[in-house]
Every structure is written in C-alpha cells, then in structure tokens.
Amino acid sequence: MNDLINKELKENILKITLNNPSAQNTLSLDIINNLKKIILNADSNNDINVIIIASTGKIFSAGHNLKEINTHRKDNDQGLNFFTTLINSCSDLMLSIIHNSKPVIAEVNGVATAAGCQLVASCDLAYSSDSSIFATPGVNIGLFCSTPMVALSRVVKNKHAMEMLLTGDFVHADKAKSIGLINNCFKEKDLNNEVNLMANKISNKSTLTLKIGKKAFYNQSEMKITEAYKYASEVMIKNMMQSDSEEGIKAFIEKRKPNWN
Amino acid sequence: MNDLINKELKENILKITLNNPSAQNTLSLDIINNLKKIILNADSNNDINVIIIASTGKIFSAGHNLKEINTHRKDNDQGLNFFTTLINSCSDLMLSIIHNSKPVIAEVNGVATAAGCQLVASCDLAYSSDSSIFATPGVNIGLFCSTPMVALSRVVKNKHAMEMLLTGDFVHADKAKSIGLINNCFKEKDLNNEVNLMANKISNKSTLTLKIGKKAFYNQSEMKITEAYKYASEVMIKNMMQSDSEEGIKAFIEKRKPNWN
Amino acid sequence: MNDLINKELKENILKITLNNPSAQNTLSLDIINNLKKIILNADSNNDINVIIIASTGKIFSAGHNLKEINTHRKDNDQGLNFFTTLINSCSDLMLSIIHNSKPVIAEVNGVATAAGCQLVASCDLAYSSDSSIFATPGVNIGLFCSTPMVALSRVVKNKHAMEMLLTGDFVHADKAKSIGLINNCFKEKDLNNEVNLMANKISNKSTLTLKIGKKAFYNQSEMKITEAYKYASEVMIKNMMQSDSEEGIKAFIEKRKPNWN
Numbered sequence: 001m002n003d004l005i006n007k008e009l010k011e012n013i014l015k016i017t018l019n020n021p022s023a024q025n026t027l028s029l030d031i032i033n034n035l036k037k038i039i040l041n042a043d044s045n046n047d048i049n050v051i052i053i054a055s056t057g058k059i060f061s062a063g064h065n066l067k068e069i070n071t072h073r074k075d076n077d078q079g080l081n082f083f084t085t086l087i088n089s090c091s092d093l094m095l096s097i098i099h100n101s102k103p104v105i106a107e108v109n110g111v112a113t114a115a116g117c118q119l120v121a122s123c124d125l126a127y128s129s130d131s132s133i134f135a136t137p138g139v140n141i142g143l144f145c146s147t148p149m150v151a152l153s154r155v156v157k158n159k160h161a162m163e164m165l166l167t168g169d170f171v172h173a174d175k176a177k178s179i180g181l182i183n184n185c186f187k188e189k190d191l192n193n194e195v196n197l198m199a200n201k202i203s204n205k206s207t208l209t210l211k212i213g214k215k216a217f218y219n220q221s222e223m224k225i226t227e228a229y230k231y232a233s234e235v236m237i238k239n240m241m242q243s244d245s246e247e248g249i250k251a252f253i254e255k256r257k258p259n260w261n
Numbered sequence: 262m263n264d265l266i267n268k269e270l271k272e273n274i275l276k277i278t279l280n281n282p283s284a285q286n287t288l289s290l291d292i293i294n295n296l297k298k299i300i301l302n303a304d305s306n307n308d309i310n311v312i313i314i315a316s317t318g319k320i321f322s323a324g325h326n327l328k329e330i331n332t333h334r335k336d337n338d339q340g341l342n343f344f345t346t347l348i349n350s351c352s353d354l355m356l357s358i359i360h361n362s363k364p365v366i367a368e369v370n371g372v373a374t375a376a377g378c379q380l381v382a383s384c385d386l387a388y389s390s391d392s393s394i395f396a397t398p399g400v401n402i403g404l405f406c407s408t409p410m411v412a413l414s415r416v417v418k419n420k421h422a423m424e425m426l427l428t429g430d431f432v433h434a435d436k437a438k439s440i441g442l443i444n445n446c447f448k449e450k451d452l453n454n455e456v457n458l459m460a461n462k463i464s465n466k467s468t469l470t471l472k473i474g475k476k477a478f479y480n481q482s483e484m485k486i487t488e489a490y491k492y493a494s495e496v497m498i499k500n501m502m503q504s505d506s507e508e509g510i511k512a513f514i515e516k517r518k519p520n521w522n
Numbered sequence: 523m524n525d526l527i528n529k530e531l532k533e534n535i536l537k538i539t540l541n542n543p544s545a546q547n548t549l550s551l552d553i554i555n556n557l558k559k560i561i562l563n564a565d566s567n568n569d570i571n572v573i574i575i576a577s578t579g580k581i582f583s584a585g586h587n588l589k590e591i592n593t594h595r596k597d598n599d600q601g602l603n604f605f606t607t608l609i610n611s612c613s614d615l616m617l618s619i620i621h622n623s624k625p626v627i628a629e630v631n632g633v634a635t636a637a638g639c640q641l642v643a644s645c646d647l648a649y650s651s652d653s654s655i656f657a658t659p660g661v662n663i664g665l666f667c668s669t670p671m672v673a674l675s676r677v678v679k680n681k682h683a684m685e686m687l688l689t690g691d692f693v694h695a696d697k698a699k700s701i702g703l704i705n706n707c708f709k710e711k712d713l714n715n716e717v718n719l720m721a722n723k724i725s726n727k728s729t730l731t732l733k734i735g736k737k738a739f740y741n742q743s744e745m746k747i748t749e750a751y752k753y754a755s756e757v758m759i760k761n762m763m764q765s766d767s768e769e770g771i772k773a774f775i776e777k778r779k780p781n782w783n
Contacts, residue, residue, distance in 0.1 A: 168466075
C-alpha cells in the first residue's frame with residue numbers, strides 16, 4: 001500500500017498522504033483498513049507526537065469508492081456483507097482519530113466529499129487551501145451521507161449541516177471556516193508551511209499533557225455540565241501531580257523553556 | 262381557515278403561507294392546530310417532497326396571540342387549561358416539523374418573534390430577506406421565551422441565545438445568519454426565487470433518501486458519538502441495499518441523471 | 523479581601539471587580555472562595571438583579587496562581603490535598619455562576635487566560651474591549667486546561683476549542699466574538715458604558731421571569747429535544763399563571779410600561 005498511502009515521520013510528526021489521485025483518493029475498504037492501521041499504530045508509537053493527514057492531487061478524498069460498491073452488488077447477498085464491513089470499518093477509522101492520543105490535523109488541498117469530508121470533520125484540527133471545497137453529496141446518488149453527518153453535525157451548527165446534507169452542494173473554504181468545519185484556510189502555496197508550523201508548535205508540548213487533554217476533551221463533551229466538571233476536575237488534579245506539570249510550572253516561574261519527561 | 266393559512270402544491274413543493282397579517286400572523290390555538298394538521302398530512306402525502314412555510318405582510322409571525330391569552334385569564338381556572346393546551350400544541354407543532362419526513366424550509370420576510378422565531382429555528386433550513394429581524398422578546402412581557410429557547414438553543418451557540426433571551430432585543434438578518442439562526446439572507450425581491458430554487462433542488466432528490474437522512478440526522482444528534490456511529494452505520498447499510506441507492510450510484514458511474522423509484 | 527475584590531451595588535446591579543493587578547488577578551484559592559461567596563450571596567439578595575464581573579489593570583485574570591501551586595508541592599502529600607480543594611472550588615465557582623438565578627456578565631478589558639478564560643466562558647454574557655485577548659495556555663506548562671475546556675467547549679465549536687487548547691495560542695477579541703466566546707467587543711473607552719447599558723436593560727426586566735428563564739435555559743440544554751419541550755412547556759405554563767406575566771401582557775396590550783411585582 002506504500003504507493004497508495006505514503007507515510008513520512010519527521011521531527012515527531014507523522015505525515016500520512018493519500019496518494020491515489022487517479023482514483024480521486026477514494027476510501028476503498030483496503031485504503032480504510034490501511035489508514036486505520038497506520039493511525040492505530042501511531043497511537044502507541046512514542047516517536048510520534050502529532051499526525052497530519054494530507055493528499056496528493058486535486059482531490060483530498062472523494063469518499064467511498066462507488067465502483068467498488070457497485071461491483072459488490074453482484075455478490076450473492078447483493079453486497080450486504082461487504083457494505084457492512086465497509087461502513088463499519090469506515091466508522092471505526094473515524095473513531096480511531098477521535099480516540100487517538102495524538103492530535104490529528106487534516107491538511108486539505110482540493111475537494112473533500114462524503115467520507116472525505118467526514119475525515120476532515122473528524123480530525124481535531126483542519127486547515128485547507130483557500131480554493132478547497134467540501135460537500136456531503138450522498139443525497140445526489142440516493143445514499144444519504146448518514147455516517148459523515150455524525151462527524152459533520154458535531155463540528156458545525158444544525159442548519160449549516162442540514163443545508164450541506166439535503167442539497168449536497170459544495171461549501172467553499174471561506175464558508176467552511178465560518179461555519180467551523182475547518183479552522184482556517186490559506187493560499188495554496190502557504191498551506192503546507194502553515195500546517196507544519198501548527199504541527200510543530202503542538203509537537204513541542206508535553207505528549208503526556210496532550211494525551212490527557214485530548215481524551216478529556218471528547219469524554220467531557222458528552223457529559224452534563226455538573227458531571228463534566230466532576231470528571232475534568234479529577235483529570236486536572238491527576239495532571240497537577242505529574243512531573244511534566246511540576247516542571248512546566250517551575251519553568252514558567254523561572255522564565256525558561258520546560259524539559260518534558 | 263383557508264383564508265388564514267394558504268396552501269399551494271406545485272411541482273411537489275407544498276407552500277404554506279400564514280395569511281393573517283392584520284393579526285400579525287400570530288399563532289393562535291386555531292392557527293397552531295391547523296398548521297400542525299397540514300404539516301402532519303404532508304408527512305404521508307407522496308405528492309409532497311418539500312414544505313415551505315412563508316407569510317404575507319410585514320410580519321412573518323409575532324408568536325402567540327397575547328389578546329387570546331389575556332382573554333382566557335377570565336376562565337374559571339384563570340386560563341390554566343387553555344394555556345396548557347396552547348403551549349403543548351405549540352410544542353407539538355415544532356416537533357412535527359422536526360419529526361416530519363419532508364424537509365421544511367422557512368421563508369422569512371419581515372419580523373419573526375417569540376414562537377414565530379421558534380418556528381424559524383425549528384425548520385430544517387431558513388432563509389430570509391435581508392431586512393428581516395428576529396427576537397425572543399417574552400422577557401419584556403414577563404413571560405420568558407422558554408419553549409422558543411428549546412429550538413433557538415439547538416441552532417445557535419449559548420451566548421448568542423442568552424443575549425436574545427435575556428434582552429429580548431432584535432437580531433438583524435445578517436447577524437441571524439452569522440450565528441446560525443438562518444442559513445442565508447437575500448434581497449427581498451430575490452427571496453422567493455432563491456427559496457424556490459433551493460426547494461426544487463431538494464425536491465429532485467430521492468424522497469426515500471431524504472426521509473432516511475432527515476430522521477437519522479435528528480436521531481444521531483442526541484447520541485454519544487460511539488452510539489451515533491453504530492446507529493448511523495446501520496442506517497447507511499440499509500440505505501445502500503435500497504434500489505434508489507443502487508440506481509443513484511449506477512447513474513453516477515454512467516454519468517446520467519438518476520431515475521428515482 | 524475588600525482590596526482584592528471590590529463590590530459595588532448600584533441600581534440593582536452588583537459589579538464585582540477583581541482588583542489584584544500586581545498578581546495578574548490570579549484566582550488563588552482565597553480569591554476563588556471569596557468570589558464564590560459573593561456570587562452565592564447575590565443569588566438570594568433581592569436588591570441585586572444582574573451581576574457584572576470586571577477587573578482592574580491590563581489583565582482580566584491569568585487563571586490559577588502558579589506560585590501558590592508551586593509552593594504547595596512542598597506539602598507532605600506533594601500538594602494533592604491543596605490541589606483537590608483548589609480545583610474543586612474553582613469548578614464550584616463556575617457552576618455557581620451558571621446555577622445563579624441572576625444573569626452574570628463578564629466585562630473583559632485585557633488578558634483572560636486559563637481559569638480566567640473559563641470565567642469568561644462561564645458567564646451568561648461576555649463583552650470585551652477590542653484589544654482583549656483570550657487563551658487556554660495550560661498545555662504550555664504541562665497542565666492541560668481540562669476544567670476550562672468544560673466551559674469553553676460549551677460556548678464555542680469543537681475545532682475552535684481544540685485549537686485553543688492544543689496550541690495555547692491567544693485569540694483576539696474579534697475572533698473570540700466570531701467563534702462565540704464573547705458576545706461582542708467595543709473600543710476600550712466604550713466598554714464600561716456598553717456593559718452598563720446591557721446590564722441596565724436586563725435589570726429592568728421582571729427578576730422572577732429572568733430567574734425562571736435562566737434556570738430553564740441550562741436545564742433544557744442538557745435534555746433530548748422531546749424531553750426539553752415537555753419540561754419547557756411546563757415552565758412556560760407556570761410562568762403564564764404568574765402575576766408578572768399577567769401584568770406584562772396587559773401592559774403590552776395597553777401600550778404602557780409594566781409594573782413588576
């Protein structure tokens with residue numbers, strides 16, 4: 001799969017590049033499984049602090065491979081078994097990003113549609129070129145973007161999500177930014193550099209602290225506020241007892257850079 | 262009620278027009294019940310793909326009819342029975358929009374306040390003229406917009422909702438757009454055409470797909486993410502097995518328009 | 523503590539001013555406990571309709587007092603007992619704002635970081651000078667802003683919250699406004715006046731109505747929509763039976779100012 005998904009580890013940043021532009025970087029079952037494996041492996045790799053997901057070509061990802069889906073309709077079960085595996089694997093991939101201890105950044109240059117748009121929505125942070133466009137166009141092919149909507153509706157407000165889902169229309173980078181689907185957009189020539197700056201900035205933090213924080217973020221977001229405070233307070237107190245916090249606070253008081261454990 | 266609420270069915274789009282401008286298109290109990298009946302009937306009418314809610318006059322809707330409320334204070338029970346029926350019917354109307362299988366679009370030209378603003382917030386999509394204004398001014402008459410807030414707080418962020426609710430101040434169309442209360446605003450002369458274009462675009466999708474998607478949207482939005490993915494994956498797999506999805510994907514591959522079932 | 527926290531009650535508005543600029547208005551355990559006491563007392567004080575939280579100096583609040591934390595590492599238990607008390611007290615303070623029957627407005631002029639930023643996010647409304655900046659920079663000192671994130675993630679969308687939390691970067695007033703962390707920002711010279719206008723406007727409403735509405739807002743926001751409508755409908759019906767609502771509606775119909783009970 002090295003040809004279809006490139007991996008590069010540099011300065012503790014793992015850059016995963018979807019590299020199948022002739023197939024519009026579609027998320028075939030094979031690609032999904034390989035991407036998931038890479039992301040899960042990164043979770044326990046101490047050399048990796050931050051993950052970037054990028055692509056080659058003009059299409060970040062066009063989502064599921066419709067030809068693959070069409071072919072499997074000829075299976076004995078009209079594709080049921082394959083579709084079940086495909087969709088569940090894709091959902092697992094998205095959850096593996098959220099549950100990953102390393103921050104995951106989408107670097108979008110081009111078109112992100114359906115499960116490709118879901119991938120962007122699922123990353124902790126997302127940056128794009130200012131010509132990038134986003135859509136959940138499943139409704140146009142009779143297959144509502146029901147799993148992409150899980151990610152989409154958790155990062156943008158209801159009416160914006162609904163418009164994308166019901167019309168399938170493209171949203172340009174500036175609107176994607178204003179509705180919260182991406183954090184920011186840049187000139188295409190600056191995108192890579194901007195994402196690297198962001199990844200480096202995060203990579204220089206304590207990995208233990210990032211791990212604690214990211215996990216707590218998604219956990220508390222699903223709790224009622226009183227419960228969330230109880231939980232986050234426990235997380236915070238534990239975090240305060242750890243050596244990275246002791247060192248960080250000392251360094252701050254002594255006006256020097258911290259040395260993480 | 263034909264005079265107070267107009268219905269027009271054209272090209273599978275049901276346009277409901279509040280037509281009681283001299284009473285500020287208030288939502289009296291009669292109007293609420295008739296509106297609910299029309300919307301519930303549309304749910305099972307195969308000739309209807311999309312619903313538009315519009316109005317005549319300069320006021321989209323001023324919410325509850327305060328004179329009606331005031332009159333019922335003279336009831337033997339000081340109005341308790343009437344108020345209970347009124348508020349529960351109004352909440353049922355809003356839920357009938359969300360639970361409706363057809364996408365519902367608000368076309369707002371003018372003032373939308375209290376339950377009128379709630380109606381806008383409750384629709385799946387909302388578009389307005391750029392001179393339209395929105396408010397939840399119950400606080401000014403000692404009657405906090407508690408039921409409107411249910412809809413409002415699900416489409417705009419907390420601090421924006423709180424400002425509207427605590428001050429009762431008007432929000433202009435451009436701000437309503439920026440906070441997510443409406444999708445977009447247009448020049449008054451273009452509003453009708455823009456909404457029709459949007460309704461037509463959606464009406465041309467597979468109605469089965471729209472039904473599946475809208476229901477799944479609201480259902481999954483109230484689940485924790487892991488549960489939401491489990492549920493949405495099941496929805497997606499079922500959707501993939503349906504003929505509209507088979508046809509839609511085939512048509513896409515063959516670069517032709519799909520013929521929905 | 524009168525020197526470190528000023529209180530001023532004027533026209534039913536309680537203005538609480540953090541007044542320890544030389545210590546960056548940090549939220550030491552003493553300050554937290556005193557602030558909480560003031561806010562809890564205000565809850566049952568009939569002379570207070572609205573609470574403003576402001577500060578003196580160029581820093582609204584820098585969050586926890588890191589020197590205090592550092593000192594307590596020398597305790598027999600490495601600070602565990604103190605940290606537990608500190609964090610739980612701080613979370614209780616934030617909840618005391620949300621659970622308070624009086625609307626609480628943050629008036630931010632300067633830098634609001636960590637628990638200081640949490641304080642802004644926790645207030646019902648927040649206004650700042652246009653040069654104010656906001657951050658959750660705990661990640662820079664190995665202590666993720668886990669409790670601040672509870673408040674932050676409930677007022678801004680996920681990707682914006684994540685960027686603030688993972689980078690610790692400052693967000694300027696205009697961006698804070700666009701993402702929903704604050705309601706609005708003004709020229710520094712106008713801030714005080716604008717906040718007073720807002721506080722006065724709210725203070726002139728029925729306090730009973732504000733109490734009902736604020737409580738209902740946060741309660742319903744944690745419910746599923748069907749349950750939320752059931753609950754809010756009951757709140758609304760009760761509210762309609764009260765004399766302030768009767769008077770407010772009568773006054774509206776008679777085109778005069780209401781006289782609240």
